[in-house]
Amino acid sequence: MEYRQSKTGEPISILGYGCMRFTTKGGSIDIDKAEKEIMAAYNAGVNYFDTAYVYSGSEAALGEILERNGIRDKINIATKLPQYLVGSRAALDRYFDEELRRLRTDHVDYYLMHHMTAMNQWDKLENVGIKDWIAEKKASGQIRNIGFSYHGNTEDFIGILDAYDWDFCQIQYNYVDEHSQAGRKGLLHAAEKNIPVVIMEPLRGGKLVNQLPQKAKDLIASQDNGYTPAEYGLRWLWNQKEVTCVLSGMNSIEMVEENCRIASSAKADSFTEKDFEVIDKVKQIISESELVGCTGCRYCMPCPRGVDIPALFRSYNMTAVDSKSSARFEYAQTVGLKKDPAFATQCIGCGKCEQHCPQSIPIREKIKEADRVIRPLPYRIGINIVRKFMLRS
Structure with missing residues (x-):
């Protein structure tokens, strides 16, 4: 050992x-x-x-x-x-x-x-x-x-x-x-x-x-x-x-x-x-089934409205190689329980993120798509309940 x-x-x-x-x-x-x-x-x-x-x-x-x-x-x-x-x-x-x-x-x-x-x-x-x-x-x-x-x-x-x-x-x-x-x-x-x-x-x-x-x-x-x-x-x-x-x-x-x-x-x-x-080849093979070609470079950040774009895309991509429940749990942990919300619904469509994306991802469109999968209504309600419990002062 x-x-x-x-x-x-x-x-x-x-x-x-x-x-x-x-x-x-x-x-x-x-x-x-x-x-x-x-x-x-x-x-x-x-x-x-x-x-x-x-x-x-x-x-x-x-x-x-x-x-x-x-x-x-x-x-x-x-x-x-x-x-x-x-x-x-x-x-x-x-x-x-x-x-x-x-x-x-x-x-x-x-x-x-x-x-x-x-x-x-x-x-x-x-x-x-x-x-x-x-x-x-x-x-x-x-x-x-x-x-x-x-x-x-x-x-x-x-x-x-x-x-x-x-x-x-x-x-x-x-x-x-x-x-x-x-x-x-x-x-x-x-x-x-x-x-x-x-x-x-x-x-x-x-x-x-x-x-x-x-x-x-x-x-x-x-x-x-x-x-x-x-x-x-x-x-x-x-x-x-x-x-x-x-x-x-x-x-x-x-x-x-x-x-x-x-x-x-x-x-x-x-x-x-x-x-x-x-x-690197294994990671590439895994990425072939991803839904958004986000590399996590974070050039799109910071979002003026606080949306954590890479975290959302990462969880969305997880649904293609893992269970949706695991991806949603991951998102709840890394984004949903932050003191300051970082959800896609805060997007105002300014397009600043797309101007800096090296992958030319249509971010404004894709975050809406990803949010619908990662945060369906029952999960939105659940996250809000847990937020009130865990983030109370």
Whole structure:
């Protein structure tokens, strides 16, 4: 197993165990199966295990397995505060204390503000005293490292990153999402501040493995290095020295063994020119089914009315290679929950965006088309309800 360093120099395995996708049996987590998989990963050198308050049964299962095998103090637990449910200082202690009980521990090694999507969420936490609370928990040793997980746009990611002295952060990042959400720009900004970055959705929930177009699978299979689709995706990430740890929701021994095998030899700056060519060709194959030829260059931005044009087109294009529900969820996270709305319905048709588009996309027409697909009436109503709940001051 290869290791990279935390902010204080402690070793973190480059492969982390994502505990959201444990196999269930009879409506609850199959503890015996999960135990075999976790112990196989532990014995292969994995020392970072990620869970969350809202992952049903996950914290309790992880705590039981670690206690049963006597390895709690030999690994790092990462779990998350459901910040979107917090409305008072008392709630901070209530959720945290419950997590400690579930995990059967007296401290959390890596604690995250869960699912941050916009700067105003951090502002709300500040209003309930989060900074003093964190300071108390760190002073007592109950929290060793503090961070946040993120699903918004690049600008708000950088804003939150700069708003506090974080020990680490967690972002969605893979070769398809290189320039969306926090993106490469956010990754590099974190590195400049010496903040370790943990990666989630490295293979987009398996979609960059099982749901690749057949043409892309054939291309990968034709290479003489023997890499699998998963291996290309993981090695692309580990090739970047700014990436500290990559989470994988492993729910089979075979998956654990394959990922640990790859993580035993993956090093930064080891990707060859040919490897990059293969990734570029795979991305091109994926893009062939896109509905709008947007490259995400953002030359069309800023929109005078605040419409996030690239984010809308990205989600619209997702509907051609993924489910509409996934694309709509992506849009809700990156755009729908921003403090200041950025919807296509705010467009006044000025045409400024089209004047700067290198792809000559008829943007004014296409954003209306995309909005009808991404935000049908039920979703508009749902986003408005969630906005009122999550963005309340």
